[in-house]
Amino acid sequence: MSATKAVGWIGVGKMGAPMAGHLLDAGVGVTVFDARAENIAAMEEAGARAAASIEAVGGACGVIFTSIPDDAALSSVVAALAPAMAKNAILIDTSTVSPKASEEAARALADHGIRYLRAPVSGSTTIAAAAGLTVLVSGDESAWKEAEPLVSHFSNERFYLGPADEARFMKLVLNTLVGASASVLGEAILLGEHGGLDRARMMDVILKSAVSSPLLGYKRETVVVDAATPAFRLDQMVKDFSLILAAANSEHIDMEVSALILKQYEAAAEDGMQGRDFFALVDWIRDHSSRPG
Secondary structure, rough: OOOOOEEEEEEEOHHHHHHHHHHHOOOOOEEHHHOOOOHHHHHHHHOOOEEEOOOHHHHHHOEEEOOOOOOHHHHHHHHHHHOOOOOEEEEEOOOOOOHHEEEEEHHHHHOOEEEEEEOOEEEOOHHOOOOEEEEEEOOHHHHHHHHHHHHHHHHEEEEEEEOOOOOHHHHHHHHHHHHHHHHHHHHHHHHHOOOOOOOHHHHHHOOOOOOOHHHHHHHHHHHHHHHOOOOOOOOHHHHHHHHHHHHHHHHHOOOHHHHHHHHHHHHHHHHHHHHOOHHHHHHHHHOOOOOEE
8 A cells, every 4th residue: 555545543542442443444554653562562463554653654654543642742743743744645633632732733734735634533432442433523625525434434423614623622612511511410410319319210310301412321320330441531521621721711711610610520530530430520529519507
Protein backbone atom coordinates (compact mmCIF):
# COMPACT_ATOMS: atom_id res chain seq x y z
CA MET A 1 0.00 0.00 0.00
CA SER A 2 1.39 3.42 -0.91
CA ALA A 3 1.96 6.13 1.67
CA THR A 4 -0.85 8.18 0.15
CA LYS A 5 -3.31 5.35 0.84
CA ALA A 6 -1.81 3.85 4.03
CA VAL A 7 -3.61 4.45 7.31
CA GLY A 8 -1.86 5.21 10.59
CA TRP A 9 -3.14 5.34 14.16
CA ILE A 10 -1.38 7.06 17.04
CA GLY A 11 -2.75 6.24 20.48
CA VAL A 12 -4.21 2.74 20.74
CA GLY A 13 -5.40 2.71 24.32
CA LYS A 14 -8.92 2.06 25.65
CA MET A 15 -10.65 4.07 22.90
CA GLY A 16 -8.10 4.03 20.10
CA ALA A 17 -7.60 0.25 20.13
CA PRO A 18 -11.21 -0.73 19.39
CA MET A 19 -11.55 1.99 16.74
CA ALA A 20 -8.34 0.93 14.98
CA GLY A 21 -9.41 -2.69 15.47
CA HIS A 22 -12.59 -2.13 13.47
CA LEU A 23 -10.47 -0.85 10.57
CA LEU A 24 -8.37 -4.01 10.75
CA ASP A 25 -11.51 -6.14 10.83
CA ALA A 26 -12.65 -4.36 7.66
CA GLY A 27 -9.44 -5.30 5.90
CA VAL A 28 -7.77 -1.90 6.19
CA GLY A 29 -4.02 -2.04 6.78
CA VAL A 30 -3.12 0.06 9.84
CA THR A 31 0.27 1.18 11.15
CA VAL A 32 0.21 2.02 14.85
CA PHE A 33 2.26 3.80 17.48
CA ASP A 34 1.62 4.25 21.18
CA ALA A 35 3.67 5.42 24.14
CA ARG A 36 2.95 2.05 25.81
CA ALA A 37 4.75 -0.93 24.29
CA GLU A 38 2.03 -3.31 25.51
CA ASN A 39 -0.61 -1.40 23.52
CA ILE A 40 1.47 -1.71 20.36
CA ALA A 41 1.99 -5.43 21.01
CA ALA A 42 -1.75 -5.99 21.39
CA MET A 43 -2.44 -4.25 18.08
CA GLU A 44 0.30 -6.25 16.34
CA GLU A 45 -1.39 -9.41 17.56
CA ALA A 46 -4.62 -8.10 16.01
CA GLY A 47 -2.88 -7.65 12.66
CA ALA A 48 -1.55 -4.08 12.72
CA ARG A 49 1.92 -3.00 11.68
CA ALA A 50 4.06 -1.41 14.41
CA ALA A 51 5.98 1.82 13.87
CA ALA A 52 9.04 2.82 15.85
CA SER A 53 7.96 6.43 16.33
CA ILE A 54 5.33 9.06 15.64
CA GLU A 55 7.50 10.39 12.84
CA ALA A 56 7.65 6.93 11.25
CA VAL A 57 3.86 6.82 11.10
CA GLY A 58 3.85 10.31 9.58
CA GLY A 59 6.26 9.31 6.85
CA ALA A 60 4.51 6.06 6.01
CA CYS A 61 0.83 7.04 5.99
CA GLY A 62 -1.36 9.46 4.08
CA VAL A 63 -4.28 9.27 6.53
CA ILE A 64 -3.48 9.31 10.24
CA PHE A 65 -5.85 9.06 13.20
CA THR A 66 -4.92 10.17 16.69
CA SER A 67 -6.58 9.19 19.97
CA ILE A 68 -4.72 10.97 22.74
CA PRO A 69 -5.45 12.20 26.27
CA ASP A 70 -5.21 15.98 26.36
CA ASP A 71 -4.09 19.33 24.92
CA ALA A 72 -0.42 18.77 25.70
CA ALA A 73 -0.44 15.42 23.93
CA LEU A 74 -2.08 16.91 20.84
CA SER A 75 0.52 19.67 20.69
CA SER A 76 3.38 17.17 21.06
CA VAL A 77 2.02 14.75 18.46
CA VAL A 78 1.32 17.49 15.92
CA ALA A 79 4.83 18.91 16.40
CA ALA A 80 6.26 15.48 15.56
CA LEU A 81 3.87 14.62 12.76
CA ALA A 82 3.62 17.86 10.80
CA PRO A 83 7.17 17.84 9.37
CA ALA A 84 6.97 14.10 8.64
CA MET A 85 3.66 13.97 6.79
CA ALA A 86 3.34 14.53 3.06
CA LYS A 87 1.65 17.64 1.74
CA ASN A 88 -2.11 17.13 1.34
CA ALA A 89 -2.12 14.19 3.77
CA ILE A 90 -4.95 14.00 6.32
CA LEU A 91 -4.74 14.10 10.10
CA ILE A 92 -7.91 13.10 11.98
CA ASP A 93 -7.91 13.72 15.72
CA THR A 94 -10.60 11.81 17.65
CA SER A 95 -9.68 13.17 21.07
CA THR A 96 -11.47 15.52 23.46
CA VAL A 97 -9.30 18.62 23.63
CA SER A 98 -9.88 22.35 23.94
CA PRO A 99 -10.87 24.48 20.96
CA LYS A 100 -7.79 26.61 21.69
CA ALA A 101 -5.37 23.67 21.43
CA SER A 102 -7.17 22.47 18.32
CA GLU A 103 -6.89 25.89 16.69
CA GLU A 104 -3.15 25.93 17.39
CA ALA A 105 -2.82 22.45 15.86
CA ALA A 106 -4.72 23.62 12.79
CA ARG A 107 -2.25 26.45 12.21
CA ALA A 108 0.77 24.17 12.59
CA LEU A 109 -0.66 21.61 10.18
CA ALA A 110 -1.71 24.22 7.64
CA ASP A 111 1.86 25.51 7.57
CA HIS A 112 2.86 22.08 6.22
CA GLY A 113 -0.06 21.73 3.81
CA ILE A 114 -1.74 19.00 5.87
CA ARG A 115 -5.53 18.69 5.88
CA TYR A 116 -6.92 18.54 9.42
CA LEU A 117 -10.13 17.02 10.69
CA ARG A 118 -11.39 17.48 14.23
CA ALA A 119 -13.37 14.29 14.89
CA PRO A 120 -14.06 13.87 18.62
CA VAL A 121 -16.19 10.86 19.42
CA SER A 122 -19.16 10.48 21.72
CA GLY A 123 -19.62 7.13 23.43
CA SER A 124 -18.03 4.82 25.98
CA THR A 125 -15.42 2.09 25.57
CA THR A 126 -18.29 -0.40 25.35
CA ILE A 127 -19.87 1.55 22.51
CA ALA A 128 -16.49 1.84 20.80
CA ALA A 129 -16.10 -1.94 20.96
CA ALA A 130 -19.50 -2.30 19.28
CA ALA A 131 -18.62 0.21 16.51
CA GLY A 132 -21.49 2.40 17.70
CA LEU A 133 -19.74 5.72 18.30
CA THR A 134 -21.10 9.08 17.24
CA VAL A 135 -18.41 11.11 15.47
CA LEU A 136 -18.52 14.90 15.41
CA VAL A 137 -16.52 16.31 12.52
CA SER A 138 -15.28 19.69 11.42
CA GLY A 139 -12.39 20.91 9.31
CA ASP A 140 -11.37 20.40 5.70
CA GLU A 141 -14.50 19.18 3.89
CA SER A 142 -12.59 17.52 1.05
CA ALA A 143 -10.64 15.52 3.62
CA TRP A 144 -13.90 14.46 5.25
CA LYS A 145 -15.31 13.15 1.97
CA GLU A 146 -12.20 10.98 1.62
CA ALA A 147 -12.09 9.88 5.27
CA GLU A 148 -15.74 9.15 6.01
CA PRO A 149 -15.65 5.60 4.58
CA LEU A 150 -12.87 4.79 7.06
CA VAL A 151 -14.67 6.45 9.97
CA SER A 152 -17.85 4.54 9.14
CA HIS A 153 -16.16 1.30 10.20
CA PHE A 154 -16.13 2.34 13.87
CA SER A 155 -19.17 4.63 14.10
CA ASN A 156 -22.93 4.56 13.89
CA GLU A 157 -23.58 8.28 13.44
CA ARG A 158 -21.44 10.97 11.82
CA PHE A 159 -22.09 14.72 11.72
CA TYR A 160 -20.08 17.18 9.64
CA LEU A 161 -20.49 20.51 11.46
CA GLY A 162 -18.31 23.09 9.70
CA PRO A 163 -14.87 24.13 8.47
CA ALA A 164 -13.15 25.01 11.76
CA ASP A 165 -13.50 23.93 15.40
CA GLU A 166 -17.26 23.47 15.50
CA ALA A 167 -16.83 19.79 16.38
CA ARG A 168 -14.77 20.68 19.44
CA PHE A 169 -17.54 22.92 20.74
CA MET A 170 -20.19 20.30 19.95
CA LYS A 171 -18.30 17.71 22.00
CA LEU A 172 -18.19 20.13 24.92
CA VAL A 173 -21.93 20.73 24.53
CA LEU A 174 -22.57 16.99 24.79
CA ASN A 175 -20.19 16.54 27.71
CA THR A 176 -21.87 19.38 29.58
CA LEU A 177 -25.17 17.51 29.36
CA VAL A 178 -23.64 14.13 30.14
CA GLY A 179 -21.77 15.34 33.21
CA ALA A 180 -24.73 17.36 34.47
CA SER A 181 -26.93 14.26 34.24
CA ALA A 182 -25.02 12.52 37.04
CA SER A 183 -25.26 15.60 39.26
CA VAL A 184 -28.99 16.15 38.76
CA LEU A 185 -29.74 12.44 39.08
CA GLY A 186 -27.77 12.33 42.32
CA GLU A 187 -29.94 15.01 43.90
CA ALA A 188 -33.15 13.45 42.54
CA ILE A 189 -32.23 9.98 43.85
CA LEU A 190 -31.29 11.47 47.23
CA LEU A 191 -34.71 13.11 47.53
CA GLY A 192 -36.46 9.87 46.63
CA GLU A 193 -34.43 7.80 49.09
CA HIS A 194 -35.32 10.20 51.89
CA GLY A 195 -38.95 9.68 50.89
CA GLY A 196 -38.63 5.92 51.36
CA LEU A 197 -38.07 4.90 47.75
CA ASP A 198 -35.71 2.13 46.65
CA ARG A 199 -32.95 3.20 44.25
CA ALA A 200 -33.49 0.30 41.84
CA ARG A 201 -37.23 0.92 41.73
CA MET A 202 -36.68 4.63 41.09
CA MET A 203 -34.38 3.87 38.17
CA ASP A 204 -36.98 1.50 36.70
CA VAL A 205 -39.61 4.23 36.84
CA ILE A 206 -37.25 6.90 35.50
CA LEU A 207 -36.37 4.70 32.53
CA LYS A 208 -40.05 4.36 31.64
CA SER A 209 -40.74 8.09 31.97
CA ALA A 210 -40.41 11.15 29.76
CA VAL A 211 -36.97 11.89 31.21
CA SER A 212 -35.50 8.53 30.20
CA SER A 213 -32.44 8.59 27.98
CA PRO A 214 -29.94 6.10 26.53
CA LEU A 215 -27.34 7.47 28.97
CA LEU A 216 -29.47 6.73 32.03
CA GLY A 217 -30.19 3.29 30.62
CA TYR A 218 -26.47 2.57 30.26
CA LYS A 219 -25.84 3.78 33.80
CA ARG A 220 -28.64 1.96 35.61
CA GLU A 221 -26.38 -0.79 36.97
CA THR A 222 -23.69 1.70 37.96
CA VAL A 223 -26.24 3.71 39.94
CA VAL A 224 -27.92 0.70 41.55
CA VAL A 225 -25.07 -1.74 42.21
CA ASP A 226 -21.89 0.30 41.50
CA ALA A 227 -20.61 -1.72 38.52
CA ALA A 228 -16.89 -2.31 39.04
CA THR A 229 -15.52 -1.33 35.63
CA PRO A 230 -15.88 2.37 34.81
CA ALA A 231 -16.85 3.22 31.24
CA PHE A 232 -15.67 6.80 31.82
CA ARG A 233 -13.80 7.70 35.00
CA LEU A 234 -14.75 10.50 37.36
CA ASP A 235 -11.33 12.14 36.98
CA GLN A 236 -11.88 12.22 33.21
CA MET A 237 -15.06 14.19 33.82
CA VAL A 238 -13.03 16.66 35.91
CA LYS A 239 -10.84 17.15 32.84
CA ASP A 240 -13.83 17.58 30.53
CA PHE A 241 -15.61 20.10 32.75
CA SER A 242 -12.35 22.01 33.08
CA LEU A 243 -12.27 22.20 29.27
CA ILE A 244 -15.91 23.32 29.23
CA LEU A 245 -15.28 26.14 31.71
CA ALA A 246 -12.08 27.20 29.94
CA ALA A 247 -13.93 27.42 26.62
CA ALA A 248 -16.71 29.41 28.26
CA ASN A 249 -14.15 31.79 29.73
CA SER A 250 -12.48 32.26 26.35
CA GLU A 251 -15.88 33.10 24.86
CA HIS A 252 -16.65 35.53 27.73
CA ILE A 253 -19.75 33.69 28.90
CA ASP A 254 -20.81 32.54 32.37
CA MET A 255 -21.75 28.91 33.00
CA GLU A 256 -22.58 29.06 36.68
CA VAL A 257 -24.29 25.66 36.92
CA SER A 258 -21.41 23.95 35.15
CA ALA A 259 -18.96 25.64 37.50
CA LEU A 260 -20.82 24.20 40.49
CA ILE A 261 -20.88 20.75 38.91
CA LEU A 262 -17.13 20.90 38.32
CA LYS A 263 -16.66 21.64 42.03
CA GLN A 264 -18.70 18.53 42.85
CA TYR A 265 -16.56 16.33 40.60
CA GLU A 266 -13.34 17.83 41.97
CA ALA A 267 -14.47 17.22 45.55
CA ALA A 268 -15.49 13.65 44.74
CA ALA A 269 -12.09 13.02 43.14
CA GLU A 270 -10.35 14.43 46.24
CA ASP A 271 -12.43 12.02 48.34
CA GLY A 272 -10.98 9.03 46.48
CA MET A 273 -13.58 8.49 43.76
CA GLN A 274 -11.34 9.58 40.90
CA GLY A 275 -11.00 6.07 39.45
CA ARG A 276 -14.68 5.18 39.67
CA ASP A 277 -17.27 5.71 36.94
CA PHE A 278 -18.35 9.35 36.89
CA PHE A 279 -21.87 8.32 37.90
CA ALA A 280 -20.34 7.56 41.31
CA LEU A 281 -21.14 11.24 41.82
CA VAL A 282 -24.64 10.00 42.74
CA ASP A 283 -23.13 8.26 45.78
CA TRP A 284 -20.91 11.24 46.62
CA ILE A 285 -23.96 13.53 46.69
CA ARG A 286 -25.71 11.09 49.04
CA ASP A 287 -22.69 10.90 51.34
CA HIS A 288 -22.33 14.70 51.53
CA SER A 289 -25.97 15.64 51.87
CA SER A 290 -26.34 15.98 55.63
CA ARG A 291 -26.85 19.43 57.11
CA PRO A 292 -27.80 20.65 60.57
CA GLY A 293 -31.52 20.77 61.35
